[in-house]
Amino acid sequence: MTLERHSVLRIVVKALVLFVALNVAFALVDFPANGGVAALGRLSLYNTLWPGRARLPYGDDPGRAYNLSLYSLEAMFASHELSRGAKPADEFRVLLIGDSSTWGWLLRNEDTLAGLINAMGLTTEDGRAVRAYNLGYPIMSLTKDLLLLSHAMRYQPDLIVWLVTLESFPADKQLDHPIVRHNAPAVRALIADYQLRADPNDSSFVNPSFLDGTFIGQRRALADWLRLQAYGALWGATGIDQYYPDTYEPAQRDLEADASFKGMAPPLLPEEALAFDVLDAGVRMAAEAGVPMLIVNEPILISQGRNSHIRYNFFYPRWAYDQYRELMRKHLHLATTPGDVYYLDAWDLVPQGEFTNSAVHLTPRGSTILVEQIVAVLRKQMLG
């Protein structure tokens, strides 16, 4: 009896010591610098056991979408087909950065911008095959785009296509998104490197403590990472990575008689209220790596319903959006210098019938219209 009790005590003590050691070791090896499971995140069953995902993981209904949102950029990129291996010599690598319209909300992978470009079987003058990768992420923030771009630069792009819209620009909303807040060190580095206006000590940043780095502290990130690996099997089995409802609420055509935009009233949209510094940082980042960039002002729904003389759509009052386009033009100096940065203002390219549940989400036909225009610019300026 005494012996048994002694054994139990020994087991309990040993278990406690091992538990503490494991937690400390985990915190030392895998401190949650960027979204948790930094080192572990690079380990992935994707591109080995399961096929790599065609777009970054995102979703709040994993049971139906076989996809989920997480904060670890390492884990996200490791699950993407971009991480399949070394870049083939005969590949002209195009990375598409942007919001949910680039990611392809309600679109099958073959109908996204990247999917459509790949289906065209383009080649460059020197015979390299154009291969587009979808790095869109359904969050409207240029800082989020910059964060993903900085991570994506290690994949040796030959061209970056950055799709933007006014909703991603408000300077005071740049850090309001979980993926930005949970990747504080990486975002702070961007702020420092590119002298961005965002406050590096912004209270919205999540600053993990040592305890947050332990096995227990990272349980959420670990669970997400494990679930991401598990859902890879279903992605491989079905090719499904988002839930497609049978019906959806179409984007609003009849609008409120409200001319304000993010608390700003007409007539003037101050340039400093928009995060052009982040846009500039992205341009610089690409230029420093010698990678050309095509910036696309993505198509928006131009509604013809009630109060459409005040607003173009749910997101944008006309005055604000028109001034934003002017500012974009002015800011990018209508840049068309080869090897530099190109700008395509596609704002009114897609007819209103080709939008789905939002003023920026396109139907497959709408995506095709935009891709044709993008490819036309690419052919003219870069592919020859």
Added chain:
Amino acid sequence: MIVSVFAMLPTAAPIASHRFAALLHVVHVAAALLSSVRHAALFVTSVLAVYLLQPATPIAHLDFWLPSASLLLVVVVWCATQPLRLEAMRETLVTAGLIAGLVLGIGALGITTQLCCVVTRMPPPNILVVAAAVAGGVLTCILVVIVFAGHPARTTWLVFALIALLVAVKLNWPISGADAPQAETASPAPPPTFATIQWLGFSYIAFRLIHALRERALGKLPVMSLREFMTYVVFFPAIIAGPIDRVERFLKDLRAPFIFNMSDLVEGGRRLLIGVFKKFVIADALAIIALNDALAVQTQPGLWAWVLLYAYAFRIFFDFSGYTDMAIGLGRLFGIKLPENFNRPYLKPNLTQFWNSWHMTLAQWFRTYYFNPLTRALRMRNIAPPLIIFVTQTTTMLLIGLWHGLTWNFALWGVWHALGLFMHSRWSEFARARFGAQDASKLQWVTHLGGVVLTFHFVAFGWVWFALSNVETSLTFFRRLFGMP
């Protein structure tokens, strides 16, 4: 202190001293007190668990009435099967009063908005209605005592009544738009939907009650108190997923003095932790990729379909055996050694051995109360043995299938296994006659391994019927398994 001194009793007993005798008396009293406290705790916890574990139902107050009906059924069957013992009347009345008090107490929680859903998922019905129902229950029990006293054969009526109730519970019932949960929204009432009644643990409760009724009819049911019988039927670790213990075995543990010792704590804790790991880590992870209706249609033909099938096969094993481990572990912590339900079923070389090691207590129940009596009855009619085997196995497996739910797929799952068992029995007969002792050759391990692989895949294919809700989807998935679109 009590624990260690009590454990020393066998060696210390020969020491004759007044002080030790006094200490012995104190220890006995303490142990009896501990046993009594343990028994009372098990009884109250188990009764409360019937309500606490009952899932929400789309029909108002059903989450209160179904557990209450479970308790009433237990009391009714006890009244019908136990002799009237005046010497135990006081204890019976106390227990009955405690049950009625708990039901009324839970019902009374509905009076306060803060406490209304502490035990049940939704607010309980009006307390006056609950009181009337309790009074109705008391009258029912009196009537049962009058009707069944001294007539053990009449317990067969209750067996049929329970089977009818079990069938009713397993049927798909229309839920009107007004009853459906969506009715809480402002949208128009949806069309009626169909659903089974989610009556927590009723399948197991009904089988334990039928077991007691049959044992009574056979004159083998031990005499027991209402508190003991209630604890046996709704024993909280085993109410969700078994195992189905035998009442006399359960009573043996329940009546034994409760000696809290370290080995029970360690073994119980170990089984509990193993169960938690199997259920909440392995099974729940596999559940993500396990076969279901949506995936059966969405998956691409070929390899991926096999991944889903294997995931389901292992998921259901780890889920179910994990629950069993938790039940056995919890039981052990309270001094109850519940029977094993699994014995490495996927490592068995044939289907007969698989069914001797998968959900063993359910198989044993069917063997005792259906298969063996039917076999005996058919043998008396001079029917050819192969036909007897076919009929008994087919109907037994069909009933086991339908016990899971009254659907074509569960029936097909049962028939699938019945055919497998029949083929195996015929093959065994043939092989014995043809090869005799040659089976013990050097290649025995090869045939054993082949048998394991074959049996596992036969069982896994059977899970297609079990996992999916309809025949069409199942056939679609079978096509996908073999690379057909």
